[in-house]
Amino acid sequence: MSERVMDRIADIADQLRLQAWEAETLGQLPETTVKQMKAAGSIRLLQPKKHGGLEVHPREFAETVMATAALDPAAGWVNGVVGVHPYQLAYADPRVAEEVWATDVDTWxxxxxxxxxxxxxxxxxxxxxxxxxxxxxxxxxxxxxxxxxxxxxxxxxxxxxxxxxxxxxxxxxxxxxxxxxxxxxxxxxxxxxxxxxxxxxxxxxxDAMKVMDGTAQREAGMTETLYLMPWSTMFPLGISSAVIGIAEGALAAHLDYQRERVNSSGVAIKDDPYVMYAIGEAAADINAARQELLANADRIYDMVDAGKEVSFEDRAAGRRTQVRAVHRAVSAVDEIFARSGGNAMRMDKPLQRYWRDVHTGQAHAIHVPGTVYHAAALSSFGVDPQGALRAMI
Known part of the structure; x- marks a missing residue:
């Protein structure tokens, strides 16, 4: 099996963890992080092969975003957001891709x-x-x-x-x-x-509406399954993957912090059954969120690959899954953070940064559950939602 981008990310894991602090201070990704992501091919995952891209399965894109976000939340977020744009440029006017990637296939x-x-x-x-x-x-x-x-x-x-x-x-x-x-x-x-x-x-x-309803892809004559995927599946996928990856990073940071910790009563955390229960439950919920998100990407991809229509009801159910997966993962982070003790709040501890980052990611508009859940529920009753209920679905 050929080397994947996430393998290259694993090779620079220690650097990304350290650079996450620098990014926080700078208020943007350090040049070193950008260069490393370009060298790894992070933003070329969904880019057309004819323009130097990799055209990977959406699952692999999501897994790579998660892996990056677990190490460096900001880098993972940028991977998810900026990384989805090549998917859309694939079915723009051909002159656009030629201009964007004419001299550098790593143009973001x-x-x-x-x-x-x-x-x-x-x-x-x-x-x-x-x-x-x-x-x-x-x-x-x-x-x-x-x-x-x-x-x-x-x-x-x-x-x-x-x-x-x-x-x-x-x-x-x-x-x-x-x-x-x-x-x-x-x-x-x-x-x-x-x-x-x-x-x-x-x-x-x-045309924004044609992009969102899939007309733009068909009018552009796309035949590759990747580029026939619904926009409302692909665009949120990068963002939701980043949030779940941040939750995975938070769990890892929590375990590192708690491993040798003794609480104020002198009891080793490993001997506290209530904290152990919380860790076990949180780990299960974060993993469930991950598996939900990936399985949903697989389900939609398989439908498209088989030539089946992805109905509004299918898309709404997929969006419901994305939103719920994120809320489930963030709730799990809250449960372990609440049991981390006062020292976890110190600004030199990574756990508080993961906690801040995961909540900020959850606040993105695509994770607001109201209209998504409403539309998905109506669709399951055979009702075709209208107006604002169709937004981002």
């Missing part, structure tokens, strides 16, 4: 997708303006995908809304320094970006 592409900008139609494309938050790993990226609303001649969003994904080179947007001051995932450098009157040619745009 940032986001976010929230439609916080307005694209005004002009001859040959759009004039684009806006400001976005949460551009994870953006300092290491040379391109970006940004969400937009199509505007009228005055630059006001059209109604009903029409959304686009705009693809821009680094020269066309500004990264806002010091715009990422947060309690967790500090090392992801998820800064604000600004676009001012940038011209974006039409071929560097994608």
């Amino acid at each position: 592409v940032a986001s976010p997708y929230a439609p916080q900008g307005v694209a005004k139609p002009v001859d040959g494309g759009y004039v684009f303006n806006g400001r976005w938050q949460f551009s994870s790993g953006t300092d290491a990226c040379d391109w970006i995908i940004l969400g937009a609303m199509i505007g009228d001649a005055d630059g006001k969003p059209l109604m009903p809304p029409q959304m686009l994904h705009m693809i821009l080179p680094r020269a066309d947007y500004e990264i806002v320094p010091d715009s990422w001051n947060v309690v967790g995932l500090r090392g992801t450098g998820s800064k604000d970006v600004i676009v001012k009157d940038a011209f974006v040619p039409a071929y560097r745009t994608m």
